[in-house]
Amino acid sequence: MSVKKKFKGLSDKAVGWLFIGPTVLLLLAINIYPLVYAIKMSFTNFYANKIGREPQFVGLKNYIKVLNKEAIWEKMQVTASFMFWTLLLQAIIGLGLALLLNRKFKGNELLTTLIVLPMMLSPAVVGVFWTYLYNPQVGLFNYMVNFFYDLGSFDMIGSSTLAPWAIVIVDTWMWTPFTMLICLAGLRSVPNYLYEAAEVDRASKWQQFIYITLPSVLPFLLLALLFRGIENFKMFDMVVELTSGGPGSATELASINLKREAFEKWKTGYSSAFAVILFVTIFGFGNVYVKVMNKIKER
Amino acid sequence: MDTSRSYLEPSSFSKKMAAAIIIVYAVVTLIPISWMVMTSFKNVDSAISYPPEVLFEPSLEGYVNLFTNRSRQSQEYLDSLPPPENWYEELVRSREMVITGPSKFLGRYSNSMIIGFGSTFASVFLGALAAYAFSRFRVPLKDDLLFFILSTRMFPPIAVAVPIFIMYRKLGLGDTHLGMIILYTVVNLSLAVWLLKGFMDEIPKEYEEAAMIDGYSRLQAFFKVVLPQAMTGIAATAIFCMIFSWNEYAFAVLLTQFNAQTAPPFIPTIIGEGGLDWPAIGAGTTLFLLPVMIFTIILRKHLLRGITFGAVRK
Numbered sequence: 231m232s233v234k235k236k237f238k239g240l241s242d243k244a245v246g247w248l249f250i251g252p253t254v255l256l257l258l259a260i261n262i263y264p265l266v267y268a269i270k271m272s273f274t275n276f277y278a279n280k281i282g283r284e285p286q287f288v289g290l291k292n293y294i295k296v297l298n299k300e301a302i303w304e305k306m307q308v309t310a311s312f313m314f315w316t317l318l319l320q321a322i323i324g325l326g327l328a329l330l331l332n333r334k335f336k337g338n339e340l341l342t343t344l345i346v347l348p349m350m351l352s353p354a355v356v357g358v359f360w361t362y363l364y365n366p367q368v369g370l371f372n373y374m375v376n377f378f379y380d381l382g383s384f385d386m387i388g389s390s391t392l393a394p395w396a397i398v399i400v401d402t403w404m405w406t407p408f409t410m411l412i413c414l415a416g417l418r419s420v421p422n423y424l425y426e427a428a429e430v431d432r433a434s435k436w437q438q439f440i441y442i443t444l445p446s447v448l449p450f451l452l453l454a455l456l457f458r459g460i461e462n463f464k465m466f467d468m469v470v471e472l473t474s475g476g477p478g479s480a481t482e483l484a485s486i487n488l489k490r491e492a493f494e495k496w497k498t499g500y501s502s503a504f505a506v507i508l509f510v511t512i513f514g515f516g517n518v519y520v521k522v523m524n525k526i527k528e529r
Numbered sequence: 530m531d532t533s534r535s536y537l538e539p540s541s542f543s544k545k546m547a548a549a550i551i552i553v554y555a556v557v558t559l560i561p562i563s564w565m566v567m568t569s570f571k572n573v574d575s576a577i578s579y580p581p582e583v584l585f586e587p588s589l590e591g592y593v594n595l596f597t598n599r600s601r602q603s604q605e606y607l608d609s610l611p612p613p614e615n616w617y618e619e620l621v622r623s624r625e626m627v628i629t630g631p632s633k634f635l636g637r638y639s640n641s642m643i644i645g646f647g648s649t650f651a652s653v654f655l656g657a658l659a660a661y662a663f664s665r666f667r668v669p670l671k672d673d674l675l676f677f678i679l680s681t682r683m684f685p686p687i688a689v690a691v692p693i694f695i696m697y698r699k700l701g702l703g704d705t706h707l708g709m710i711i712l713y714t715v716v717n718l719s720l721a722v723w724l725l726k727g728f729m730d731e732i733p734k735e736y737e738e739a740a741m742i743d744g745y746s747r748l749q750a751f752f753k754v755v756l757p758q759a760m761t762g763i764a765a766t767a768i769f770c771m772i773f774s775w776n777e778y779a780f781a782v783l784l785t786q787f788n789a790q791t792a793p794p795f796i797p798t799i800i801g802e803g804g805l806d807w808p809a810i811g812a813g814t815t816l817f818l819l820p821v822m823i824f825t826i827i828l829r830k831h832l833l834r835g836i837t838f839g840a841v842r843k
Contacts, residue, residue, distance in 0.1 A: 237747060238744065238746045239747055242666055243666070246662045246668055249658035249659055250668065253722060260715040262681075264696065265684065267692035267696070268688060271692070327551065327554060331551060333543060333548075334544075336548070337548070338551070339829075342829075343825070343829045348561075350824075352776035352778065352817065354782075355817060357797075358810060358814070362810070363561055367579060368576075368577045368578065370560070411832060412833065412836075415833050415841045450841065454837075457837065466685070466687060466778075466779050467793075471778075484685075492691050493690075498691055501691065505685065505687065509684060512685070513680075
């Protein structure tokens with residue numbers, strides 16, 4: 231008798247397939263099939279709103295069109311600067327808060343939970359209520375800014391110089407707790423004996439920070455930024471509700487532009503090519519980033 | 530002066546400083562949320578007064594407006610009506626309006642509930658099965674499969690929205706509860722599998738092996754021994770899936786309209802006379818955010834794991 235037969239019922243192999251099968255099938259049907267379909271459409275001149283019209287194969291035309299369009303590069307630039315500022319601010323503030331919370335004062339569990347609340351909320355609903363806070367006539371944000379420093383009347387959402395900052399502020403408000411939590415986990419993972427040894431060697435507090443704390447927390451911070459980077463590259467909901475990409479196209483991130491091309495102009499072929507390019511970008515950058523991250527971790 | 534040199538035992542002064550800064554940050558960061566809750570209890574006039582009113586006479590106008598449709602009437606018409614039957618009718622009449630019927634909010638809210646619970650149940654159930662298999666069996670290409678499952682989360686939703694839109698139109702799933710439940714189940718599956726695998730890895734194999742030696746089959750051992758052991762993890766995972774479905778906007782706004790629309794695309798469309806009705810939006814937001822805040826507090830011990838797909842466990 232084989233070893234497996236010693237228990238009754240299905241073999242482990244059968245149970246394994248039975249358990250994994252449904253998940254893989256569902257992902258193939260609702261995730262991979264649409265992606266393959268999108269890739270297929272990206273080589274055609276298909277318009278999803280024109281039913282009955284046979285789409286024609288156009289080769290790489292859509293890709294060439296996307297890459298040659300100046301407006302697309304503008305959107306990429308908007309997306310890149312949004313990512314740069316949000317990640318930078320969230321890294322600095324998040325790490326700072328984590329260092330403070332790590333001093334284990336009374337009540338820090340409760341405070342952590344309170345600080346974390348914004349990131350659990352619906353981004354779209356957050357976008358809506360920030361339009362109220364940013365309202366140039368009655369907004370609380372404008373009132374508070376003027377309370378501390380008299381700027382007079384200003385419109386965060388209506389001005390094309392301020393709108394990019396409006397979305398950076400909301401994203402930072404919402405997601406700083408994310409980097410904070412992950413950095414905090416990093417700080418708590420540092421074994422105490424490292425500090426004890428450093429103290430025996432009479433290392434200053436500053437040296438301990440630079441040579442022990444920072445290197446230990448860095449992989450965690452990088453992981454947090456990876457998650458935030460992917461999310462903000464895809465950013466859609468909060469910004470749509472806050473500025474709907476405007477004024478003009480000052481805050482029109484890649485995803486918002488994609489939605490306009492796909493669901494307002496119904497250029498399915500063209501927008502699919504754009505979607506594929508975005509997907510390849512995110513995937514490529516993600517992979518390179520993970521490799522760099524792992525190298526840093528190894529050191 | 531801060532004379533302590535130690536990271537392990539910060540001086541009480543540095544502890545106090547840290548606490549003070551954190552408290553200030555917590556207060557500032559909670560202002561937007563509290564402001565929205567306060568606005569929900571203002572009347573329409575006090576919500577648009579400047580400077581913003583911190584002290585105000587509480588009113589339920591926002592909640593009444595959220596749940597009703599109203600129309601403006603002439604004073605003569607209002608006088609000709611029988612006296613109002615209840616407090617909310619009186620409140621609406623004082624604004625020279627009459628209630629014409631319930632608003633769509635309750636329907637949208639219950640859509641969020643149905644789709645949220647349905648997809649959460651499905652993704653946790655399927656996720657638990659897959660996670661168990663990944664945790665216990667030698668699956669060919671295990672790492673590749675796990676990475677594949679995770680990578681599905683990287684697609685921008687808009688990128689797959691068009692094909693799904695076309696597919697759903699063909700299958701008759703567009704703007705239906707079932708369609709949205711399936712979609713959210715799939716989006717949540719990656720999270721469910723990764724989180725639950727972490728939790729299952731922590732349950733010693735010996736438990737189910739002992740049960741199997743006692744005559745349980747593998748399936749019985751899974752359902753009667755492993756699942757009860759994994760309950761905390763399953764509950765935490767379920768809350769994360771629920772929060773995602775509850776908050777999701779991109780698919781909801783693109784794929785639903787009349788029948789299965791959830792609350793997030795609906796709340797921004799609450800419009801009063803002459804612009805947005807801020808107390809009503811505040812009321813909708815408050816009712817919508819309340820469950821998430823409660824869940825967050827319940828979940829606080831597992832937050833870190835949930836937001837990193839199990840990558841960071843503490």
